[in-house]
Amino acid sequence: MLQGHQSWVFPNKPTILSSATVVGPFEGEGPLANDYDFIHSDLWLGQDSYEKAEEKMMEEACERAIHKAGLQKEDIQFFLSGDLLNQIISSSFAARTLAVPYLGLFGACSTSMESLALASLLVDSKYAKYALCGTSSHNAAVEKQFRYPNEYGAQKPPTAQWTVTGAGAAVVSPQGDGPKVTSATIGRVIDMGISDPFNMGAAMAPAAVDTITAHLRDLDISPWEYDLIATGDLGNVGFNIARDLFKKHRIDIPEDRYFDCGLMIYHEDQPVLAGGSGCGCSASVFYGHIINKIKKGELKKVLIVATGALLSPLSYQQKESIPCIAHAVSIEQGVI
Amino acid sequence: MLQGHQSWVFPNKPTILSSATVVGPFEGEGPLANDYDFIHSDLWLGQDSYEKAEEKMMEEACERAIHKAGLQKEDIQFFLSGDLLNQIISSSFAARTLAVPYLGLFGACSTSMESLALASLLVDSKYAKYALCGTSSHNAAVEKQFRYPNEYGAQKPPTAQWTVTGAGAAVVSPQGDGPKVTSATIGRVIDMGISDPFNMGAAMAPAAVDTITAHLRDLDISPWEYDLIATGDLGNVGFNIARDLFKKHRIDIPEDRYFDCGLMIYHEDQPVLAGGSGCGCSASVFYGHIINKIKKGELKKVLIVATGALLSPLSYQQKESIPCIAHAVSIEQGVI
Numbered sequence: 198m199l200q201g202h203q204s205w206v207f208p209n210k211p212t213i214l215s216s217a218t219v220v221g222p223f224e225g226e227g228p229l230a231n232d233y234d235f236i237h238s239d240l241w242l243g244q245d246s247y248e249k250a251e252e253k254m255m256e257e258a259c260e261r262a263i264h265k266a267g268l269q270k271e272d273i274q275f276f277l278s279g280d281l282l283n284q285i286i287s288s289s290f291a292a293r294t295l296a297v298p299y300l301g302l303f304g305a306c307s308t309s310m311e312s313l314a315l316a317s318l319l320v321d322s323k324y325a326k327y328a329l330c331g332t333s334s335h336n337a338a339v340e341k342q343f344r345y346p347n348e349y350g351a352q353k354p355p356t357a358q359w360t361v362t363g364a365g366a367a368v369v370s371p372q373g374d375g376p377k378v379t380s381a382t383i384g385r386v387i388d389m390g391i392s393d394p395f396n397m398g399a400a401m402a403p404a405a406v407d408t409i410t411a412h413l414r415d416l417d418i419s420p421w422e423y424d425l426i427a428t429g430d431l432g433n434v435g436f437n438i439a440r441d442l443f444k445k446h447r448i449d450i451p452e453d454r455y456f457d458c459g460l461m462i463y464h465e466d467q468p469v470l471a472g473g474s475g476c477g478c479s480a481s482v483f484y485g486h487i488i489n490k491i492k493k494g495e496l497k498k499v500l501i502v503a504t505g506a507l508l509s510p511l512s513y514q515q516k517e518s519i520p521c522i523a524h525a526v527s528i529e530q531g532v533i
Numbered sequence: 534m535l536q537g538h539q540s541w542v543f544p545n546k547p548t549i550l551s552s553a554t555v556v557g558p559f560e561g562e563g564p565l566a567n568d569y570d571f572i573h574s575d576l577w578l579g580q581d582s583y584e585k586a587e588e589k590m591m592e593e594a595c596e597r598a599i600h601k602a603g604l605q606k607e608d609i610q611f612f613l614s615g616d617l618l619n620q621i622i623s624s625s626f627a628a629r630t631l632a633v634p635y636l637g638l639f640g641a642c643s644t645s646m647e648s649l650a651l652a653s654l655l656v657d658s659k660y661a662k663y664a665l666c667g668t669s670s671h672n673a674a675v676e677k678q679f680r681y682p683n684e685y686g687a688q689k690p691p692t693a694q695w696t697v698t699g700a701g702a703a704v705v706s707p708q709g710d711g712p713k714v715t716s717a718t719i720g721r722v723i724d725m726g727i728s729d730p731f732n733m734g735a736a737m738a739p740a741a742v743d744t745i746t747a748h749l750r751d752l753d754i755s756p757w758e759y760d761l762i763a764t765g766d767l768g769n770v771g772f773n774i775a776r777d778l779f780k781k782h783r784i785d786i787p788e789d790r791y792f793d794c795g796l797m798i799y800h801e802d803q804p805v806l807a808g809g810s811g812c813g814c815s816a817s818v819f820y821g822h823i824i825n826k827i828k829k830g831e832l833k834k835v836l837i838v839a840t841g842a843l844l845s846p847l848s849y850q851q852k853e854s855i856p857c858i859a860h861a862v863s864i865e866q867g868v869i
Contacts (some may be wrong), residue, residue, distance in 0.1 A: 200657040203610060203634040205660050246851055274539060275719060283619045284845035285639050286853075289722060295855045298539040298719040299646060301639040301843070301858075303621050311636060315651070322658035323534045324541050342847075382638060383611060386629040507637070509620035511678075515582055517622075520629045522637075 201415025203383050206316065207247050207321040210377040210532055213313075214327075214368045216484035217261035219254050221336065221362030224481065227463045232485035233363075234261050240337055240362060240433040248282060251335035251364075255280070255291040258364035258365075258484075259331055266327070266368040273297045273368070274325040277316050280332055280476050281339050281360075288332070297329070306401075306429050307384065308332040309365065309480040309504030310524040314381035316369045317526070323371070331366030334475030343394060343510055354399075356396040358432045359469035361462060365480030376491045382412035382525040386507065392518040394508055396460070398435025398471055401504040405431060406442040406520040409502055412525045413448065420450045424496045427487065429479040429503035429523065430459035432472030458482040479503040491530045498529045537751025539719050541650065543657040549649075550604075550663075550704045552820035553597035554576075555590050557698030560817065563799045568821035569699075570597050575608065576673055576698060584618060587671035588699075589628040591616070594820075595667055596702035599852040602663070602704040609633045609704070610661040614740065615644040616812050617675050618666055621664055624668070633665070642737075642765050643720065643841030644668040645701065645816040646860040650717035652705040653862070657714075659707070667702030670811030678728060679846055684864050692732040694768045695805035697798060701816030712827045713868050718748035718861040722843065728854040730844055734771025734795070734807055737840040740857040741767060742778040745838055748861045749784065756786045760832045765815035765839035765859065766795035768808030794818040815839040827866045834865045 200206045217234045221444070225236030235257065242250040263270055269459050276295055279302035288483040291319035292299035312330035319325040337347055339360040345351040369378065391400040405428045413420060420426060431439055443450045458479040459472035483501050490496045497521040502525040513519075536542045537869040553570045560574030571593065578586040591614070599606055601742040612631055614624035615638035628635035640647040648666035655661040673683055675696040705714065723743050727736040741764045749756060756762060768773055772793040779786045795808035819837050826832045838861040849855075 199610060199661055208632045248847060248851065274535060279637075279639060282845070283847055284641070286845045286848045289843040289858075290848070290853070292858075293724050295723040296721055298721050299858060300651070300719060301615075302637045303615065305620070315636070318658070318660055319654075322654070322659070322660070324654055325535055385632055385634050386625060390627050448589040454699060459637040480848075507620060507622070507625040509618070509622045511584060511619055512622045512626070514582065517626070520625045522628075522635060530834070 201378045203411050204380055204415035205318060207317055207369055207378055209321045210379055211317045211369050211371060211376045212373040212377055214370045214373045214375050215262050215265035216367035216488050217258045217265060218365045218481045218485040219257045220327050220481055224361060224363050227233045229462060229486040232489050239507055247335050247338035251333050251338050252290040254364040255333040256294050258294060258412055259329060260289060262366040262368050268327060270295055270297060273327050273329045275319060275328045275515045276298055277302055277312040277328060277330045279303045281305060281334050289443040304522060305505030305507050306474060306476050307503040307522050307524045308476050310526045311502035313526050314524055317378040320369050320371045322509040329366060332476040332480045333364035333415055334477035336360045336362045339475055352394050353470060355470050356434050357470045358397060358459060358472050358474035360475035361411060361473045361477040361479030361502045365484035367484055368417050376488060376528045376530050378526060380416060380528050382408055382415060384408040384523040386520045386522050388518050388520045390518045394513055397474060397506040399438055400439035400519040401506050401521045402435040404438050404523040405502050405504045406524040408525050410448060423497040423498050423500045424454060425487040426455045428457045430474040431457045431504060433457040434471045436460060446500035449474060497531060500525055501525050539747050540716055540751035540859050542592055542716045543714055545657045545707055546710045546715055547656045547705050547707060548709040548713055548863040549654045550706045550709045550711050551598050552703035552819045552824050553594045553601060554701045554821040555593045555681050556817055557776035560697060560699050565798060565822040568825050571756045583674035585668055587623040587674050588626040590700040590734050591623050592630050594702040595627060595631060598702040598704050603851050604663060606631055606633060609663050611636055611655060611664045612647040613638055613666045615639045615666060617670050639817060640858060641841030641843050642810060642812050643839040643858050644812050646839035647729040647863045648838055649684040649862050651861055653714040656705050656707045664705045665702060669700035669813040670696055670813035672696045672698045674809055674862060689806060691806050692770050692868045693806045694733060694785045694795060694808050694810035696811035697809045697813040697817060699813030700819035703820055710825060712866050713863045714862060716752060718744055718751060718858040718864045722856045722858050724854050724856045726854045732847055733810060733842040734768040735774055736855040737842050737857045738767055738774035740859040741775050741838050742838045744859040744861050746784060758789060759836045760790060761835040762791045763837050764793045766810040767793045767840060768795040770807045772796060833867060836861055836863050857866035
């Protein structure tokens with residue numbers, strides 16, 4: 198039910214029955230390699246375009262999540278998904294393959310938590326028995342669309358981030374074994390006037406802080422309730438801005454419990470400039486590494502704050518700034 | 534709650550407290566002129582791009598809907614919206630202006646009913662007191678993106694449809710005066726292999742029929758329960774295919790109660806080839822003309838089946854066919 202201005206508390210605590218992550222070769226060389234369900238050795242995935250490779254990756258993550266939940270795709274009532282490609286084609290084509298009722302979403306990289314929040318709402322309020330949510334991004338497909346094709350070899354500034362090649366999906370159900378989704382906070386669009394698509398961390402940081410602030414206010418809780426607060430993909434530029442903003446607003450975020458998925462997904466010596474980004478970033482980190490830690494009992498209560506730069510190449514060309522958003526979902530283990 | 538495979542029945546019957554439509558000059562010359570809240574005399578709306586004109590139209594529809602409900606934007610908890618432009622920028626920029634928590638959606642022209650279905654679910658299950666939903670399209674912005682800029686004067690085949698310049702929005706609430714949303718059916722992606730962006734009616738018709746069939750099956754009702762069944766924007770090609778498919782599948786849709794928004798919005802002598810299309814089509818027709826008829830008591834129970842061609846210019850260039858979807862929402866007057 199609605200709590201405060203913009204948060205949902207789920208009285209029935211929906212279960213993440215299963216999740217799955219499928220990533221590309223570069224992510225497979227990163228520190229979270231053991232947490233992925235499958236690492237592709239080739240960016241093409243045997244397809245004849247990067248866009249089709251992304252679609253295939255999304256389908257694989259969905260199929261693995263459904264299989265791990267012990268279900269068939271016919272058991273799934275709704276598929277909630279979106280991605281960064283124009284008209285969210287990876288999601289729509291995956292929905293065609295899955296052939297289950299489909300709710301297309303777009304929140305750029307915040308789609309991972311927008312879809313999990315809505316899937317949780319559906320099952321919590323008895324509008325679905327099993328909802329599948331997911332998102333994906335593919336470095337070569339996304340860079341081509343938003344900036345330059347990688348093949349051009351264009352130089353990037355140190356504030357630029359590396360789009361993750363990865364897909365993550367989860368099956369959410371009213372009951373069962375697994376981590377519980379206990380609340381969610383839906384973000385507002387925040388735009389501080391940044392218009393540089395090579396500095397999305399700085400653009401997104403205020404949105405992350407706005408949503409976390411709203412979450413703590415709506416639920417009337419302290420950030421210390423969380424063992425881990427992870428923003429989506431701010432990278433090191435946005436992460437440091439977010440930490441500064443917390444200090445400025447006197448929000449006492451525990452330093453040793455606040456992380457960013459864009460900084461977790463790659464080794465420091467991987468050449469990713471300011472860090473990872475893309476819908477697949479928070480999805481791959483959360484649905485793999487973090488959820489595994491929750492299941493092992495190493496984390497009890499986490500807040501995942503997926504951040505999205507709602508950037509369009511067209512509005513960028515028209516000198517518009519980048520509207521940003523963040524959606525937060527709280528996940529707990531050991532609650533009934 | 535979930536009913537059947539893919540339908541939601543809303544036990545608390547959410548109210549459409551208000552709705553508003555804002556359209557362009559060409560739509561203002563059509564037969565539904567008296568039902569629009571505002572008709573712009575100029576496609577530019579005083580902006581320096583068509584994209585910004587679409588954003589402004591969306592904002593105006595939202596502001597009018599909020600005002601007609603006797604509310605302030607601060608009263609709205611969530612804004613659910615999407616459009617046809619890449620990265621749904623009209624919606625995202627409108628969300629920036631509104632500054633309320635935002636759930637970005639993409640279902641192409643089916644977004645009108647995807648957003649109404651989800652907004653109804655939110656208020657029905659007490660996850661929002663007031664939810665705002667809406668969608669928009671702008672002929673010049675959309676044609677440029679999906680086909681050719683109008684200024685090129687490219688010839689179109691008779692199966693092509695005319696993208697509506699229009700925006701529609703509504704405020705949904707758990708109680709109050711107004712038509713009630715009683716159920717919704719979320720569609721599956723249907724793709725019969727059509728890849729011609731100048732023949733979207735034919736591509737979308739099977740999705741419309743699939744969703745209507747699912748709706749009647751899930752709710753175990755006859756199509757004769759409805760005074761009006763209106764598909765989103767099939768145009769005359771898709772409309773006739775849908776009627777043939779109903780006959781083939783032995784679904785007894787009353788001929789005199791089945792209409793298509795794409796055929797309702799323009800006069801026969803307006804040069805729109807196969808009819809209207811675009812997110813603004815079903816939104817402008819439903820949130821203006823049809824809702825006014827419901828309020829006047831001329832229609833008691835209607836089923837709006839918004840159809841969406843989830844087409845991307847990129848996937849079209851890659852020789853992919855057009856995945857299509859339709860979402861249906863049932864609206865009734867005089868139920869408690």
